Amino acid sequence: MSNPAGPPAFRAVxxxxxxxxxxxxSKALIIALIILIAGVSxxxxxxxxxxxxxxxxAAQNNQQAATQMRQQIAxxxxxxxxxxxxxxxxxxxxxxxxxxxxQQIQTGNGGTVNERLQVRSLQNSLSTIPTQRGPMLEQxxxxxxxxxxxxxxxxxxADSGMRLVGLVFGGDTIVLFALIAVVIASDTVSSxxxxxxxGILLLxxxxxxxxxxxxxxxxxLILWGFMLAATVGIFAFSSVLMGVGSTLAPHVVGxxxxxxxxxxxxxxxxxxxxxxxxxxxxxxxxxxxxxxxLSLGGFVTLLVGLSVTTRSTVGSLIIGVLVLISGFxxxxxxxxxxxxxxxxxxxxxxxxxxxxxxxxxRALTLGTGLAVTIIWAAAALAVGLWRVARTDV
Amino acid sequence: xxxxxxxxxxxxxxxxxxxxxLAVNDLSLSLYPGDVCGFLGPNGAxxxxxxxxxxxxxxxxxxxxxxxxxNVHTSPTQALQGVGAIIEESHFYPxxxxxxxxxxxxxxxxxxxxxxxxxxxxxxVGLGEAARRRVRGYSLGMRQRLALALALIQAPQxxxxxxxxxxxxxxAMREFRTHLADMAQTGVTILLxxxxxxxxxxxxxxxxxxxxxxxxxxxxxxxxxxxxxxxRVTDRDKLQHxxxxxxxxxxxxxxxxxxxxxxxxxxxxxxVREWVLAGFDILEVRPTAQSLESQYLARMTQPGEDxxxx
Numbered sequence: 136m137s138n139p140a141g142p143p144a145f146r147a148v149x150x151x152x153x154x155x156x157x158x159x160x161s162k163a164l165i166i167a168l169i170i171l172i173a174g175v176s177x178x179x180x181x182x183x184x185x186x187x188x189x190x191x192x193a194a195q196n197n198q199q200a201a202t203q204m205r206q207q208i209a210x211x212x213x214x215x216x217x218x219x220x221x222x223x224x225x226x227x228x229x230x231x232x233x234x235x236x237x238q239q240i241q242t243g244n245g246g247t248v249n250e251r252l253q254v255r256s257l258q259n260s261l262s263t264i265p266t267q268r269g270p271m272l273e274q275x276x277x278x279x280x281x282x283x284x285x286x287x288x289x290x291x292x293a294d295s296g297m298r299l300v301g302l303v304f305g306g307d308t309i310v311l312f313a314l315i316a317v318v319i320a321s322d323t324v325s326s327x328x329x330x331x332x333x334g335i336l337l338l339x340x341x342x343x344x345x346x347x348x349x350x351x352x353x354x355x356l357i358l359w360g361f362m363l364a365a366t367v368g369i370f371a372f373s374s375v376l377m378g379v380g381s382t383l384a385p386h387v388v389g390x391x392x393x394x395x396x397x398x399x400x401x402x403x404x405x406x407x408x409x410x411x412x413x414x415x416x417x418x419x420x421x422x423x424x425x426x427x428x429l430s431l432g433g434f435v436t437l438l439v440g441l442s443v444t445t446r447s448t449v450g451s452l453i454i455g456v457l458v459l460i461s462g463f464x465x466x467x468x469x470x471x472x473x474x475x476x477x478x479x480x481x482x483x484x485x486x487x488x489x490x491x492x493x494x495x496x497r498a499l500t501l502g503t504g505l506a507v508t509i510i511w512a513a514a515a516l517a518v519g520l521w522r523v524a525r526t527d528v
Numbered sequence: 529x530x531x532x533x534x535x536x537x538x539x540x541x542x543x544x545x546x547x548x549x550l551a552v553n554d555l556s557l558s559l560y561p562g563d564v565c566g567f568l569g570p571n572g573a574x575x576x577x578x579x580x581x582x583x584x585x586x587x588x589x590x591x592x593x594x595x596x597x598x599n600v601h602t603s604p605t606q607a608l609q610g611v612g613a614i615i616e617e618s619h620f621y622p623x624x625x626x627x628x629x630x631x632x633x634x635x636x637x638x639x640x641x642x643x644x645x646x647x648x649x650x651x652x653v654g655l656g657e658a659a660r661r662r663v664r665g666y667s668l669g670m671r672q673r674l675a676l677a678l679a680l681i682q683a684p685q686x687x688x689x690x691x692x693x694x695x696x697x698x699x700a701m702r703e704f705r706t707h708l709a710d711m712a713q714t715g716v717t718i719l720l721x722x723x724x725x726x727x728x729x730x731x732x733x734x735x736x737x738x739x740x741x742x743x744x745x746x747x748x749x750x751x752x753x754x755x756x757x758x759x760r761v762t763d764r765d766k767l768q769h770x771x772x773x774x775x776x777x778x779x780x781x782x783x784x785x786x787x788x789x790x791x792x793x794x795x796x797x798x799x800v801r802e803w804v805l806a807g808f809d810i811l812e813v814r815p816t817a818q819s820l821e822s823q824y825l826a827r828m829t830q831p832g833e834d835x836x837x838x
Contacts, residue, residue, distance in 0.1 A: 147635040154632070159623045331619030334585050335678070338613055339636040341584055341604030528585035 145349055148340050152353030160319060164361055167318075171311055172368035179299050180376035193252055197240055204237040250282045274492065295380020296373040300366055300420040304427035305483040310459060313480055315361055316431050317455040320354040320438035322448040324523065329448065334528045347523040351439045351516070358435055359428050366424055386419040388487040419483070426482035430504070433476060433512035434458075440515030443522045465494040472496055476511045479504035533560050534597060536686050536717040537582065542591035544577050544741075551577045553741040554591070559686075559719060559734075564712045566732030567721040568824055574741040575721045576616060579690050582719070583613055595686060612684030614692040618675035622664035626655050626674050629663060633678050653677045654700065668695030676704065687711070687718045693727055705731055729820040737824065747823070756816050757796055760785045762809040770806060785812070 211230045218226060257275040303309070324347070327333040340346050374380075414422075437458070441451035461468075462477030472478045472494055484490045485504035491497050535558040544552040552574040559565055569575050580586040582593050584604045593600040598607040620629045627646060634641050641649075650659040653673040658666065666674065672695050679687060687708070693701050701724075708731055712718055722728050728735075737745035761767045764784055771778045777789040790796060796815050803810060 144638065147638065151632045151635055154628070155621060155624070158621075158628070330622075331615075331617065332621055334580070334583075334615050335619055335633075336636075337585055338583055338608065338611075338615075339633050341608055525587065527587060528580065 145345055148346055148349035149352055152350050153356065156319060156353055156357050160357070163318065164315070164357075167315060168361065168364055168368065171365055172372050175299070175303055175308060175369050176296075176373040176376055179302070179373055183377050189252060201237060201240045204233060204240060208233045208237065250278055254278045254282065277492065295378050296370045296375075297380035297382060297416050297420065299373045299377075300370050301386070301416070301423045301483070303365075303369060304423035305481045305487070305489070307481075309427055309431075309480045310462070312358075312362055312365070312427065312431055313434055313459050313477070314456075316358050316435050317438060317452060317459065319357050319361075320435045321442055321451040321455045323350045323354055323439045324443040324519075325446055325448045325451055328443075328446050328526070328528070337528060343523045343526075344520050347439075347443065347520055351436065351519070354435050354439055355432055358431060362424070362428055362431070380416065382417040383415045386414050386416065386487075388414060388419070388483075422486075423481075423483040426486070426501075427480070430476075430480050430482045430508050433508035434480070436512040436519075437476065437515040440519035440522075443519050443526065446526070465490075465496070465499075470496055470498065473498055473503055474507060476507055479507055482508070535560055535594075536563075536596060537719065538594045538597075539578070539582070540592045540594070542578065542581060542593065543589050544574070544581060544586060545589045550741050552581070552588075555738075555741070555743060556591075557736060557743070559717050561685075561715045561717055562712055563734055564708070564718045564720060564732050565734045565736055566728035566820075567719055567736050567738065568725070568728065569738035569744075573738040575738055576690055578738070579613075579615065579688055579719070579721060582688055583611070583615070584608060585615075610682070610685040611688065612679035612681065612686070613688040614672070614675045614679050614690060615688075616690045617694070618671045620663045620666075620671065620674060623662060625660050625662055626650055626666070626670075627659045629674065630677060630681070633681055637682055639682065649677055649681075650674075669697060669700060672696055673700065676707075685716060687716060687720075689718065690721045691723065692720070693722060693724050701727065725820045725824055735820075735823075755790045755793060755796070757788045757790050757799060757813065758785050758816055759788065759803070759813045760811040761803070762811065767803075767808060770803075770808075787816075790815075 208230065211226060211233060215223060215226045215230065254275060257271055257278065261271055261275070304312075324333070327336060336346060337343060434455075438451060438455050441454050442448070445451050445454070458475075458477050460477075461475050462480060465472035465475060465478040468475065468478075473496060478490065478494070478499070479485055481490070482501060482504050484493075485499055486501040488500075490504075491499040537557070537559040539555055539557045542552055542555040543550070555574075555578060557565075567575055567579070577586055581588050582595075582600065584593075584600045584607070587601065593607075595607045595611060600607040620626075621632070624632070627650065630646060630650065634646070647656065647659055650656055653676050655670060655673050655677065658670060663671065663674065672692065676692070679689070679692075689708075693704065696704060705727060708718060708720075712731075712733075718731075720728060720731060735745075735747040736743055758781075759767070760783075764780075764786075767786060768780070771786065771788060779787045781787060788799070790799065793815075800810070800813055
């Protein structure tokens with residue numbers, strides 16, 4: 136037996152850390168993965184089928200309305216032939232209106248049917264949920280904008296395994312992954328300090344900062360592995376339930392909306408210099424996943440830093456969960472929500488403009504979201520490295 | 529040991545202060561190859577803090593620790609390369625097996641060991657059967673055995689042992705003691721802190737007594753036992769007065785016996801003669817060697833001299 140390597144290599148510490156997390160958490164992570172994949176896929180499939188039915192009903196209603204309109208047009212045309220010349224003008228106007236209405240009904244294709252439903256639903260909600268009036272008016276305006284431009288943001292026909300991946304990492308579901316991050320990372324150093332194994336570890340690997348970085352890296356790798364596994368699992372299972380879907384279905388991203396109150400009601404203003412991106416589904420999914428890995432990577436960094444700073448697993452768990460929950464109160468926090476790392480967990484929604492619209496904070500963009508994530512992570516890493524070098528065991 | 533040899537371990541004016549508490553105060557100590565130093569003192573004397581500073585786990589407020597001349601706190605990796613240690617209660621990852629715990633340390637040390645060799649190492653410390661059981665289910669003694677396997681993982685030149693016999697059964701204790709004695713014979717330096725004084729007595733070649741963060745006594749010639757004479761007389765008060773008058777070092781036991789320190793073997797018949805001539809009725813007299821326990825108690829109950837620089 137020899138020791139040619141001399142001082143312990145980072146790789147050895149890193150490998151040990153992976154092994155420890157895996158042995159300690161593998162059962163919980165596998166169970167969480169199965170629940171997450173099954174839960175997300177089944178709930179989405181259920182919603183998909185409901186929406187599909189609604190869309191089918193709406194299409195049927197549309198068809199009936201078109202038939203009715205055609206009958207009315209035929210009636211008007213017949214009346215036009217029988218009325219004296221002096222009264223024709225009014226009927227001609229009525230006919231033009233009816234033909235325009237028919238055209239509108241006919242342009243209601245599969246892609247915008249649900250957008251129309253959304254508009255209708257938002258209109259109904261406006262009177263019942265007055266506290267959410269502001270954000271809802273904006274959503275309404277955006278939905279109208281999409282309908283009028285034939286842009287698809289929600290299309291039952293496009294609902295599929297492919298689409299779901301993007302939705303998972305761009306919506307509230309990301310909180311479940313943040314919870315997994317809390318489970319993986321919040322006891323990284325504190326559990327060793329509390330159980331006394333930190334001393335043994337440092338005895339054989341005395342470079343404390345190296346150990347800290349190895350622990351951080353291991354926590355990141357396990358979380359990212361979990362996210363990738365969940366992505367593959369959700370895609371596969373939901374594809375079985377709802378079909379694979381189109382890899383090229385368009386997504387509109389990069390919208391930043393401005394609400395202008397007017398006499399006739401609020402309307403959405405899209406500045407002239409606004410850059411819209413219409414990206415294909417696969418690109419949207421990939422970007423959503425990468426950005427989520429980045430934001431949750433920042434969260435893991437924060438949790439590992441908390442673990443060494445508080446020296447308490449319970450303490451870092453509580454703070455981690457509080458940070459996580461704070462993301463739900465972004466609308467209440469107003470501009471201060473910009474500083475909350477949890478608000479920008481779904482970074483893709485920062486880019487699409489959804490977060491800015493939901494939380495009424497225009498400055499919530501991909502740039503600010505990334506900056507906040509990176510600043511928090513860098514600060515946590517610096518404090519963690521500083522603390523770990525000075526902690527007596 | 530010789531003063532010209534480079535010390536394996538040297539503590540230089542080592543001090544640790546926790547807010548208002550001075551845990552270790554200006555402590556200096558040098559150990560040489562083959563030294564087995566018993567590091568003794570009551571709870572809270574600062575022994576564990578000192579051992580942890582030696583291992584680089586606690587940052588000293590002042591002073592330095594060097595192993596083979598390399599500063600532990602500035603170059604920990606190099607300094608601790610040949611150091612094995614058992615620190616108080618042995619802590620392991622409870623969710624890993626004994627084998628996995630050992631493998632983790634082997635990896636950190638950059639050592640490649642065949643699985644059969646790994647099992648052999650565990651077998652050598654009596655954990656062959658439990659090698660693949662999670663440490664969570666180990667008894668205290670089994671944990672200590674695993675700690676021993678870890679401490680000896682890389683043929684250490686310096687062993688730092690803090691209460692290593694905790695939880696060991698008598699047979700394991702004897703086995704452990706023999707092993708340490710063999711290692712000391714090959715030149716391994718051992719710093720041993722333990723409350724089991726009989727074990728320290730059998731192993732140590734040097735003693736350091738610590739109290740309230742300072743070294744209050746030392747004995748570098750432990751292999752030459754200090755002689756004592758135990759005596760029982762009819763008139764105890766008279767003997768007490770007689771001994772005090774002549775400045776003899778003595779203690780009075782609960783069974784009315786006096787234990788009197790003597791410098792050499794020839795002092796025993798001389799003293800007995802003097803007592804007979806002084807008219808004492810001697811009921812019993814027998815020479816004994818001074819136990820470490822009595823040395824320890826004497827050091828800890830008397831105000832200690834300042835011998836921090838040893």
